[in-house]
Amino acid sequence: MEDGELTKHEVSKHLSSLGRSATGLQHVYLSLSIPKKSLKNLSILSKYIHLQKLELPNNQIKDLSCVSHMPYLLTLDASHNEISDFFGFQPPKNLKEVNFSHNHISSMKDLSAYTSLRKLVLDYNFISEIRGLENCSSLTHLSMEHNKILRISGLKNLKLRQLCLKGNLLRKIENLQTLQSLQILDLSSNRIQSMSGLQDLHLLGSLNLESNMIGEIKEYTYVQHLLLLRELNLKRNPIQEQPDYRRAVTFILNQLSVLDEKPVTVEEKVSAVNKYDPSLETVAARDHMTQIVYQYMQPQRIFDSTLPSLDTPYPMLVLTGPQACGKRELAHRLCHEYSDYFGYGACHTTRGPYFGEEDGCDYHFVQEEEFENMTRMGQFVQTMQYDGNWYGLSREAIERVAREGLACCVHMELEGVFSLKTSHFEPRYILLIPTKTESYVSHMKARGFYTNDQINKAVSRIDLYAKTNRERPGFFDSVILSDNRKEAYSALRQLIKEYLGLEEQEKEGGRSTGVTPQNIITDEGGNSTPARKLEANTTDAYSQNYHSKVHARPLPQKSSAELASIHRRQQMVRDALVGKIPRAYTQLFKRYAHTTSSLLTPHSHTAGHNEDSSSEESSASSGLSMNSSAVLSVGSPADGLDAGSGSKVEPLDVSLLGQNLEKLKDHMEPGLSPDSSHSIPEQATVVSSPGRPGSKTKPILPPIPLGRKSAEAASKQQLTGQAGQGDEG
Numbered sequence: 001m002e003d004g005e006l007t008k009h010e011v012s013k014h015l016s017s018l019g020r021s022a023t024g025l026q027h028v029y030l031s032l033s034i035p036k037k038s039l040k041n042l043s044i045l046s047k048y049i050h051l052q053k054l055e056l057p058n059n060q061i062k063d064l065s066c067v068s069h070m071p072y073l074l075t076l077d078a079s080h081n082e083i084s085d086f087f088g089f090q091p092p093k094n095l096k097e098v099n100f101s102h103n104h105i106s107s108m109k110d111l112s113a114y115t116s117l118r119k120l121v122l123d124y125n126f127i128s129e130i131r132g133l134e135n136c137s138s139l140t141h142l143s144m145e146h147n148k149i150l151r152i153s154g155l156k157n158l159k160l161r162q163l164c165l166k167g168n169l170l171r172k173i174e175n176l177q178t179l180q181s182l183q184i185l186d187l188s189s190n191r192i193q194s195m196s197g198l199q200d201l202h203l204l205g206s207l208n209l210e211s212n213m214i215g216e217i218k219e220y221t222y223v224q225h226l227l228l229l230r231e232l233n234l235k236r237n238p239i240q241e242q243p244d245y246r247r248a249v250t251f252i253l254n255q256l257s258v259l260d261e262k263p264v265t266v267e268e269k270v271s272a273v274n275k276y277d278p279s280l281e282t283v284a285a286r287d288h289m290t291q292i293v294y295q296y297m298q299p300q301r302i303f304d305s306t307l308p309s310l311d312t313p314y315p316m317l318v319l320t321g322p323q324a325c326g327k328r329e330l331a332h333r334l335c336h337e338y339s340d341y342f343g344y345g346a347c348h349t350t351r352g353p354y355f356g357e358e359d360g361c362d363y364h365f366v367q368e369e370e371f372e373n374m375t376r377m378g379q380f381v382q383t384m385q386y387d388g389n390w391y392g393l394s395r396e397a398i399e400r401v402a403r404e405g406l407a408c409c410v411h412m413e414l415e416g417v418f419s420l421k422t423s424h425f426e427p428r429y430i431l432l433i434p435t436k437t438e439s440y441v442s443h444m445k446a447r448g449f450y451t452n453d454q455i456n457k458a459v460s461r462i463d464l465y466a467k468t469n470r471e472r473p474g475f476f477d478s479v480i481l482s483d484n485r486k487e488a489y490s491a492l493r494q495l496i497k498e499y500l501g502l503e504e505q506e507k508e509g510g511r512s513t514g515v516t517p518q519n520i521i522t523d524e525g526g527n528s529t530p531a532r533k534l535e536a537n538t539t540d541a542y543s544q545n546y547h548s549k550v551h552a553r554p555l556p557q558k559s560s561a562e563l564a565s566i567h568r569r570q571q572m573v574r575d576a577l578v579g580k581i582p583r584a585y586t587q588l589f590k591r592y593a594h595t596t597s598s599l600l601t602p603h604s605h606t607a608g609h610n611e612d613s614s615s616e617e618s619s620a621s622s623g624l625s626m627n628s629s630a631v632l633s634v635g636s637p638a639d640g641l642d643a644g645s646g647s648k649v650e651p652l653d654v655s656l657l658g659q660n661l662e663k664l665k666d667h668m669e670p671g672l673s674p675d676s677s678h679s680i681p682e683q684a685t686v687v688s689s690p691g692r693p694g695s696k697t698k699p700i701l702p703p704i705p706l707g708r709k710s711a712e713a714a715s716k717q718q719l720t721g722q723a724g725q726g727d728e729g
């Protein structure tokens with residue numbers, strides 16, 4: 001081989017793939033592969049007309065005109081040569097694959113004659129414009145890596161499945177929308193700033209944008225709806241600097257299985273959803289956990305009145321529904337009309353009072369700092385942020401009502417309900433829902449408090465309530481349409497009367513109210529929901545076992561977390577009540593000498609009940625952070641009166657929790673685990689009477705109290721004997 005001229009001898013050494021000629025009459029070699037031979041002159045190949053595959057990489061070829069004599073050629077590899085003449089030969093009819101990478105080609109020409117061309121590789125040339133491919137209807141694979149392309153063009157309507165334009169001078173993604181078959185796109189190492197232009201590539205599965213200039217997380221919205229997108233590479237883009245970049249992308253593009261060449265794990269996906277779009281349960285669990293952790297970290301004190309007894313949880317009524325649906329107004333009316341049964345539980349809020357709102361009446365209005373302080377002091381049962389303001393139901397707010405011997409009536413948004421359902425409280429939940437959007441909106445407008453955004457938000461949440469009610473049978477005990485306040489109140493009243501058994505009394509007295517509960521949703525069988533769900537007769541509430549009644553109705557399914565939480569707490573109470581030898585954590589049940597209830601309740605009977613010793617015990621235990629979120633609250637007896645008045649409180653850090661638990665261990669006898677049945681030091685033993693904590697001060701409340709202030713109710717309590725359980729005095 002002299003001067004780079006290919007000789008017959010050399011060709012014969014590199015021929016392979018013996019087969020039949022296209023006519024089928026001769027045996028011929030179909031492939032020729034001669035790499036790295038510094039070939040320049042290929043004229044001898046004009047005689048090898050039967051070749052189907054020609055591979056001549058890494059030579060010094062400038063002229064490929066010999067290919068014009070190879071009508072059967074299917075594959076041509078002329079990479080790493082010195083070709084500048086783009087397709088400088090007559091088109092072989094069936095040519096399918098051509099590799100001209102690493103040559104000197106600077107411009108493309110019309111390839112309409114190459115109708116069979118499927119794969120074209122033009123990497124590492126000097127091409128600045130894509131053109132001539134319009135009629136290459138078979139082209140599925142085009143690679144033009146490392147050229148000088150300034151714009152994406154000339155690809156209209158091609159059936160490309162793979163396109164690589166890596167290492168060019170592209171500034172934006174354009175003219176790709178007609179590439180409806182595109183599955184793999186490599187635009188890495190360009191100067192692209194936005195992902196706009198990709199949104200119509202519905203079959204795209206892999207996208208490489210490494211080393212570009214994409215900086216904003218919101219750019220992902222352009223590929224968010226590409227459901228088949230599985231691999232995305234954005235390494236070496238400014239976007240990597242964004243806080244929580246990977247999780248944010250994982251959340252927006254939850255279809256991805258590989259991000260930045262690293263597999264996206266299930267854990268990452270769950271964590272992304274929990275952070276950016278947590279389910280109502282997750283929000284509730286998080287809120288519950290927050291309240292519990294902060295409670296753990298405080299010296300504990302028992303709130304007697306709201307303790308669940310052996311069989312009966314403290315009665316509560318929760319009105320829920322979208323903002324301004326009337327639940328607050330109805331709650332007030334109910335508490336006013338049935339003041340012997342219900343007391344209004346005023347939540348804390350960081351929002352300022354509306355005109356006419358009084359502190360302590362609708363809400364306890366507090367500053368954000370104070371609210372935070374209360375949270376850190378574990379004073380809330382649940383909290384929720386709505387519209388930028390915090391709302392929280394404090395244990396003290398409930399207890400304050402309970403001390404009056406009343407059931408607590410509160411109102412809250414759906415998230416609050418989810419949260420409350422994770423606590424040990426087991427309220428009845430009534431959903432008030434508007435169905436006439438227009439009148440709901442005009443009612444909100446008429447109040448004059450709300451911006452359009454607030455109104456829109458409230459309206460959009462109607463669906464959330466409806467969906468929850470639809471998808472979670474039994475989640476709400478009853479549903480009342482709130483379009484007409486008067487009717488809604490009648491319906492609520494009707495429910496409550498049936499529940500309290502007052503209707504019977506009225507009928508007996510010939511004073512039937514004639515209320516038709518039109519607003520109450522009925523079930524398929526035509527039974528009115530209140531009668532079925534909030535059933536009913538509490539005239540003998542003291543004598544009937546609450547649970548047998550409760551189980552007679554279709555109880556909403558509780559989540560395992562709810563059940564675990566309730567059981568754990570009730571078990572602790574039970575153990576304490578029956579005087580089991582206390583475990584280490586029964587220090588929880590230590591009581592202050594003067595509980596808030598005893599101080600406040602005129603008919604309490606705490607006198608003589610271990611006052612001194614419990615006082616000592618209290619102080620002895622004050623350094624301990626204890627178990628039982630259910631029954632305990634924080635603070636000293638004195639500060640229990642106003643949950644919001646904790647200004648002297650030192651905010652605590654969650655991280656202290658671990659330390660406090662350690663501290664708890666220090667207080668235990670060696671070898672004594674929290675579940676150990678060993679006795680504990682005397683100073684920590686407090687529950688000795690088999691009565692319920694608080695039994696000396698409070699009778700047990702039924703699920704919904706029966707006019708507990710009335711003499712009739714009192715006598716019933718005595719008759720049923722249950723009062724004796726609760727009131728040893």
Ligand SMILES: Nc1ncnc2c1ncn2[C@@H]1O[C@H](COP(=O)(O)OP(=O)(O)OP(=O)(O)O)[C@@H](O)[C@H]1O
Binds near residue numbers: 322326327413414415
């Ligand atoms: N502790 C709480 N947890 C969850 N949601 C709460 C809590 N307290 C109040 N909310 C709810 O927060 C929403 C906003 O309360 P706000 O009192 O500011 O609204 P409003 O415009 O007066 O409407 P409404 O008449 O429904 O109370 C209301 O739906 C209210 O019921």
